[in-house]
Amino acid sequence: MKTYYSWSCAVRAAIRSMDRGDVGVLSLDIFDTILLRTTDPELVIDATSHWLAQCLGLSASDVRSARNRAWSLESATAVSKGHDPETPAEAYFRTWIRLLVGERLSAEDIAEAANDTIAYEIELEKRCLIANAAILPLLKAARTRGIPVVGVSDMYLESSRIKQLLEHHDMMEFLSQVVSSADFGFQKRTGKIFGIGLADTGFYQGVEAPKVLHLGDDMTADGIMPMRTGIKSMPVYDVTAMKSRNRSFYLRRDHNAALAIANPVDPSTVTIDHDGMSSMDAAKLKMRSIRRMILKSPRVEALKNFVRAA
Incomplete structure (x- = not known):
């Protein structure tokens, strides 16, 4: 399993794998892969x-x-x-x-x-989400080659609700199926949902594990666990992109959810910036975001897996 440190490199490698005929189904994480968070989900x-x-x-x-x-x-x-x-x-x-x-x-x-x-x-x-423009070439390449794309997420939102988010950001058109751990009660992080997908009637449509290619931003859920089921996995840790999204938020770009904290209203009717937040709240959000970046790093993931195995 190779870790990629930019989406562009991972996308190029995945397309090359498609061109070699190695991919029967493209499997993608959803949050922070197809859709990028502009701030911490705790917000x-x-x-x-x-x-x-x-x-x-x-x-x-x-x-x-x-x-x-x-x-x-x-x-x-x-x-x-x-x-x-x-x-x-x-x-x-x-x-x-x-x-x-x-x-x-x-x-x-x-x-x-x-x-x-x-x-x-x-x-x-x-x-709080934006479409990941860097992954669009991969989605388009899969569609051109007739390779089905399955979105798989560890999330309490059911697949029908996740589809609403994908449709809102014009990404659903590239996916043949959306799967949530909430639908089955089994997660990527334990690897069990991949086993469900690989079953004869599973969401990978009968494609054998070596022909399934999975990409995502979590070293364990999108790297180690699918690899253990025989799926080819490509975990991505694009720290440059993560830092860029953090800067865009903390340099006073509009963010509707922040005002909803200070003054709960219909979220579709408001536009705000950091002027509506206290310095303490802004600092708290920044620390949360930095914490997420650290926890997603390959070294930290490797350490956590070592401790679990000990």
Whole structure:
């Protein structure tokens, strides 16, 4: 397994592999691969929590804590059933709101509130993501050669909701299928979702593992785990691109989610910059982003895997 340090190099190598006839299916991670985050994903979670807190008349910190508890409960339930610690958004958000309102709302009202909250978060996600222009040549090359492209993500959003994000950024047209760990209860990070894809009726359409090429930005989930199933993997750690996105955010480019934290409203109607954020909040977001860059580095991933194996 070779790690690539720029998307352009990885894309050129993948296209060469296609031209040699080595690829029957192209498998791609979605977040930070097909769609790039312009800031830390925790910002979206914070913004949704603030919005829900205003809707329910509760403190933002209590709502955020309840979200963490809901995730823990749903993940523990999944593990008890033999699945990975994953949960679909619908169940996750219903449990979240149930923890906040108790018996004050009926099951139907909780379900409706959960769907409204998910819809709000998806709108924020749309504004925190951009299409990865560097991967477009690969997507176009696959389409020209008749090679199906499958998007695979470890995410609590179900595939139907992820498709909304891809459609918003005009990337869905290149994909034949979208797969989320929330759909199956199994993740890339454990490798189990790749096994599902490789089954005779799996989402890799019966293509054998050596003919599946998978690209993504996570050294473990997109590199080591698919490789262990026999899939050819190409993990990408494009630190230059990550730094560029960080600079674009911290040099006062518009970012709708940030205002939603300070003043929760319809996320589709606002445009803001860092003037709406305190210096403490801006510093916190910057540290989160730097932390993500460090945790995604190949050396840190290798160290974590060494510790797990010890």
